Amino acid sequence: MSALKDKILVVATDLFHTRGINSTGVDTIVAVAGTTKMTLYKYFHTKEELILEVLQTSQQGFQTWLDEKLSTTSKKPSDKIQQLFDYIEVWVNSPEFIGVGFIKASAEFPNEENPIHQLSSRQSREFRQFIARLANEASIKDADGLALQLSLLFEGAVQAEQMKRGSGAIKYAKKAAKILIDGAIKN
Amino acid sequence: MSALKDKILVVATDLFHTRGINSTGVDTIVAVAGTTKMTLYKYFHTKEELILEVLQTSQQGFQTWLDEKLSTTSKKPSDKIQQLFDYIEVWVNSPEFIGVGFIKASAEFPNEENPIHQLSSRQSREFRQFIARLANEASIKDADGLALQLSLLFEGAVQAEQMKRGSGAIKYAKKAAKILIDGAIKN
DNA sequence: TATATACTATACCGTTCTGTATACTTTAAT
DNA sequence: ATTAAAGTATACAGAACGGTATAGTATATA
Numbered sequence: 001m002s003a004l005k006d007k008i009l010v011v012a013t014d015l016f017h018t019r020g021i022n023s024t025g026v027d028t029i030v031a032v033a034g035t036t037k038m039t040l041y042k043y044f045h046t047k048e049e050l051i052l053e054v055l056q057t058s059q060q061g062f063q064t065w066l067d068e069k070l071s072t073t074s075k076k077p078s079d080k081i082q083q084l085f086d087y088i089e090v091w092v093n094s095p096e097f098i099g100v101g102f103i104k105a106s107a108e109f110p111n112e113e114n115p116i117h118q119l120s121s122r123q124s125r126e127f128r129q130f131i132a133r134l135a136n137e138a139s140i141k142d143a144d145g146l147a148l149q150l151s152l153l154f155e156g157a158v159q160a161e162q163m164k165r166g167s168g169a170i171k172y173a174k175k176a177a178k179i180l181i182d183g184a185i186k187n
Numbered sequence: 188m189s190a191l192k193d194k195i196l197v198v199a200t201d202l203f204h205t206r207g208i209n210s211t212g213v214d215t216i217v218a219v220a221g222t223t224k225m226t227l228y229k230y231f232h233t234k235e236e237l238i239l240e241v242l243q244t245s246q247q248g249f250q251t252w253l254d255e256k257l258s259t260t261s262k263k264p265s266d267k268i269q270q271l272f273d274y275i276e277v278w279v280n281s282p283e284f285i286g287v288g289f290i291k292a293s294a295e296f297p298n299e300e301n302p303i304h305q306l307s308s309r310q311s312r313e314f315r316q317f318i319a320r321l322a323n324e325a326s327i328k329d330a331d332g333l334a335l336q337l338s339l340l341f342e343g344a345v346q347a348e349q350m351k352r353g354s355g356a357i358k359y360a361k362k363a364a365k366i367l368i369d370g371a372i373k374n
Numbered sequence: 375t376a377t378a379t380a381c382t383a384t385a386c387c388g389t390t391c392t393g394t395a396t397a398c399t400t401t402a403a404t
Numbered sequence: 405a406t407t408a409a410a411g412t413a414t415a416c417a418g419a420a421c422g423g424t425a426t427a428g429t430a431t432a433t434a
Binding site for chain 1: 410411412413414
């Protein structure tokens with residue numbers, strides 16, 4: 001990948017989160033990235049394509065990071081789901097954390113026929129299925145139900161953290177997750 | 188209040204939710220409301236003022252509805268917090284439900300110095316405090332902690348419902364809320 | 375009948391938006 | 405040295421944006 005394409009992606013990701021997607025023009029993006037519109041439109045044919053690529057790379061980055069953390073530190077399947085929110089907390093409290101793309105994007109593009117909304121919706125579903133897989137491996141009965149509940153806590157906490165940084169939302173989400181997981185294991 | 192001002196508010200509320208706030212121009216609003224920009228700008232000096240008023244009236248409407256439901260049906264304080272999510276479920280599943288304004292607005296206006304973001308943040312905090320009051324009346328020890336957890340479930344569920352209608356998110360949020368409340372009462 | 379109020383109709387201003395056209399410069403590989 | 409690729413610089417088209425100016429109509433009250 002071209003260094004400039006990468007730079008544009010990084011800058012766009014940051015600006016979309018700090019100013020909003022619709023409120024960030026391509027002129028601003030290229031100015032901050034230190035390039036021109038001609039170059040941006042060489043790599044991304046439309047702004048929508050850029051948005052989609054930003055969403056995909058950020059979510060992929062998070063998933064890769066999370067996968068690695070879970071696979072290297074904990075061996076037992078039943079431990080993984082317990083540690084999920086530990087790592088989410090680490091990630092949210094890291095200085096690089098700027099938010100979850102698909103949550104914001106689905107709010108800015110509510111129309112269900114919009115490709116950006118559809119990608120956001122799919123990413124949310126895939127993350128939920130990822131949690132469900134962890135729950136299944138931990139031999140939890142209603143794995144899908146627990147996964148949905150944990151994803152609600154996740155999305156709610158990220159939302160709250162975005163509304164006010166350092167709100168402690170993720171700490172209480174972690175506590176709630178523990179209670180829900182313990183309850184689901186016993187049944 | 189003028190009938191036209193009210194009509195503009197209703198139309199704007201609907202359009203903001205179905206198309207997004209930034210994606211809805213004032214020209215569209217007046218066209219759907221069947222009036223002109225001159226009239227709109229007579230009642231709302233700027234678009235920002237209109238947005239703020241839309242947010243305030245919708246949240247006020249929900250709070251009033253919820254207050255009334257809780258005060259008329261359940262007498263015991265300990266029952267109210269248990270019934271909170273019952274009514275939220277009714278509200279979310281009602282055909283008029285279009286979402287929660289402050290969740291979307293805070294995503295579209297992430298800048299903490301923006302008046303719209305500030306109002307959204309305040310509304311979120313006030314709703315959390317409302318839950319905390321219910322928890323306190325039910326003699327729950329860590330009322331603020333439980334209120335935060337329940338608000339995460341609430342916001343996460345609304346978010347999920349927005350991403351895909353009929354996702355059943357609110358049903359599982361209700362179950363999770365029951366578990367968390369029961370756990371908080373015992374301690 | 376006079377006057378104030380509410381509202382309409384329409385044209386417009388300045389800005390910003392996405393996206394493109396044209397021409398030029400740098401860099402690296404053959 | 406030649407050539408292709410990558411990137412810069414800049415101007416601009418066409419539409420949409422928020423907001424205003426001007427002129428006119430309908431209605432109700434005094």
